[in-house]
Amino acid sequence: MKTTTYKIYSSIAQLPSTWDEVAYENAFLQTHYLKVLEESAPTNMQCFYIGIFKESELIGVALAQYLNLNKLESFGERDKCFKTYIRNFVFRNFGSHALFLGNNMITGQNGYVFNKKIDIKSVGELLNECANEITLYFKKQNIKIHIVSFKDFYQDCSAELKKSAFSKMYEFNTQPNMIFKLLPQWKTNEDYVASFSKKYRDQYKRAHKKFEGIETRELSLDDIISQESRIYELYHHVAKNAPFNTFFLAKNHFSSFKKQCGNGFILVGYFLNKELIGFHTLLLNGITLETYFLGYDEQVQKEKMLYLNMLYNMTKYGIENQFKEIIFGRTALEIKSSIGAEPVVMSGFIYHNNKLIDKYFDKIFPRLEPNLAWQQRHPFK
Incomplete structure (x- = not known):
């Protein structure tokens, strides 16, 4: 010292x-x-x-x-x-x-x-x-x-x-960190789904059925800039309804992230009738995939099981790109455990x-x- x-x-x-x-x-x-x-x-x-x-x-x-x-x-x-x-x-x-x-x-x-x-x-x-x-x-x-x-x-x-x-x-x-250790035998999303018990395989099928009609695509920097106001609106709705906050993101946060980190930052948009109704973000950190902020339209989320489908989509990305683990963070513990994440104190x-x-x-x-x-x-x- x-x-x-x-x-x-x-x-x-x-x-x-x-x-x-x-x-x-x-x-x-x-x-x-x-x-x-x-x-x-x-x-x-x-x-x-x-x-x-x-x-x-x-x-x-x-x-x-x-x-x-x-x-x-x-x-x-x-x-x-x-x-x-x-x-x-x-x-x-x-x-x-x-x-x-x-x-x-x-x-x-x-x-x-x-x-x-x-x-x-x-x-x-x-x-x-x-x-x-x-x-x-x-x-x-x-x-x-x-x-x-x-x-x-x-x-x-x-x-x-x-x-x-x-x-x-x-x-x-405080609340535990929900971490999903991805099994090496999962080479595809189908391998992951096949490992569910019947109850949770049925949950997966039901969520995907509800999800019909929604288009997902990864947004480029130009896409993020053009949708910045809507992205922030969807984020802010979720953030202000959290049980406790110590900050709110700046309105240019997501475009700044994409500009600085490029392919290390992924923002996936969810569209219904060509309107952005939700998004999730991912951060690539070596062998670890980190989930970041997300946002959604509350009404669509309820009708389409949007949040659960986001969790499945993030897991699919982690498996297909051979990450070792996914850090899902501290919120929504029960639903995250239903897709495979486990609490770490x-x-x-x-x-x-x-x-x-x-x-x-x-x-x-x-x-x-x-x-x-x-x-x-x-x-x-």
């Missing part, structure tokens, strides 16, 4: 020339993705890029995001109850300035990567130091960071962090800069989480 240092950057133009070599294993820390954030991050988000050096050699890169929740139009409109009102009040007044070490826009351990071996204890210490420096940066601008969170660690990492650098922080587990660590609030965070935080009851499905024979 004595010879390990870090530097925090606020612009992609400032990054060291070897950044992408170090970030090779994770597309979400490479500059083409970071440029998407720089061009089209949510309006309430500011990104920081962290270079970690061994003497003068860049050996690790990380991402931090500041969120001003006061700029949000809504925290989510689906659950209208007293608990939701209290949660919103607490966040507005005691947690509106939040700093995340990691990427709050995607699910998974995508906050840092190293190309040289480094122990997890040192990683935690470095992330802590970076959080303190960014907090001080905002303090000098008369902005007090309320909450600092280190997000999305798999259980082996979180266990080590809990023993060392994050030992005094509150560890939380991920931990985050969090503290409040008000010592009194932080002392009771283990009591406060669980009361702010939306209630979740779901039944895991087991679709295969």
Whole structure:
């Protein structure tokens, strides 16, 4: 640790020339993705890029995001109850300035990567130091960071962090990450469907029957630009009806993504009578296929089982293009398990800069989480 240092950057133009070599294993820390954030991050988000050096050699890169929740139009409109009102009040007044070490826009351990071996204890210490420096940066601008969170660690990492650098922080587990490990014997979509038990094969057939009349096609950059307003309208409908939001995407986010990432970003449109009524997006990250944001017309979704068909289509793409796994993220757990995804627990660590609030965070935080009851499905024979 004595010879390990870090530097925090606020612009992609400032990054060291070897950044992408170090970030090779994770597309979400490479500059083409970071440029998407720089061009089209949510309006309430500011990104920081962290270079970690061994003497003068860049050996690790990380991402931090500041969120001003006061700029949000809504925290989510689906659950209208007293608990939701209290949660919103607490966040507005005691947690509106939040700093995340990691990427709050995607699910998974995508906050840092190293190309040289480094122990997890040192990683935690470095992330802590970076959080303190960014907090001080905002303090000098008369902005007090309320909450600092280190997000999305798999259980082996979180266990080590809990023993060392994050030992005094509150560890939380929100909804699990739904991950679908694709079996190597599935060479075609037909192989996948054949592995269902009768109940879930019937579900697949019923969904496809409902889907008749809808055309799907991958959209080019020009297509996305021409449909940008409609794409955003469909996304925004789904996003604002989520149980909880900390940001809303910028209106140019999807065209910026396609422009910067090219074939690494896929947007598939769903058309009924030549009108765009839904879309889903995919991010290609090595052997992993990551699902991203989607949107749909609520009425068509109900009539055509549109969301379920999107899940089947994303799975088909993963199988046919020989990905090893699909990251489906944290929402709609039960329906995702019905197509084969399984829950993987991920931990985050969090503290409040008000010592009194932080002392009771283990009591406060669980009361702010939306209630979740779901039944895991087991679709295969």
